[in-house]
Amino acid sequence: MAEFLQRLDPSKLVLVETVLSFAVSAFDAPSYNLPIFLFGIYTQENSEAFTALLGGSMVYDIVWMAKHSQHWFVHIISILLLLIKIPATLVFVVALQQRGTQFSSLGFHGSDLGGATVWSMPGGFTSAGSNSRGGYQTVDESAEVQTPKPLGSSPTNNGQPAAPGAYQSV
Numbered sequence: 001m002a003e004f005l006q007r008l009d010p011s012k013l014v015l016v017e018t019v020l021s022f023a024v025s026a027f028d029a030p031s032y033n034l035p036i037f038l039f040g041i042y043t044q045e046n047s048e049a050f051t052a053l054l055g056g057s058m059v060y061d062i063v064w065m066a067k068h069s070q071h072w073f074v075h076i077i078s079i080l081l082l083l084i085k086i087p088a089t090l091v092f093v094v095a096l097q098q099r100g101t102q103f104s105s106l107g108f109h110g111s112d113l114g115g116a117t118v119w120s121m122p123g124g125f126t127s128a129g130s131n132s133r134g135g136y137q138t139v140d141e142s143a144e145v146q147t148p149k150p151l152g153s154s155p156t157n158n159g160q161p162a163a164p165g166a167y168q169s170v
Helices: 002-007 010-024 033-043 048-067 072-098
Strands: none
Touching (some): 002 072, 010 033, 048 072
């Protein structure tokens, strides 16, 4: 099954679904399908939001078809759209996982079901102790003015000429 999903082209699946949903949009059909697929064409498989919309719309399709009657031809196309959404959703999930997406909107990060993640800022901006702001300053805190260090004497050249194209101290 996974090999079959990897051979499917996600952009062509979304294009087919967009064309089908556009074809039935003039009739008594779910109005949310066309905007979802147009969003899918726009994001081109780079969005967790589209994958979630696509998966969630399958439930809405089933409820919508149970509550509304359609012409038999439009009903067949609606069922076909629903059936194409299943592999399309799986293809987008696989594509996002291959890119390293961790589905943060679902409440877990890959295989990390342990809880919250401890974040640290690059460049030494993490807090260094219980009361230290570690590089951060709130608006209410008084600013500590640091005097700049005096520039030292420039390094001596020892009488050697600089190589052509080398950096020279000024």
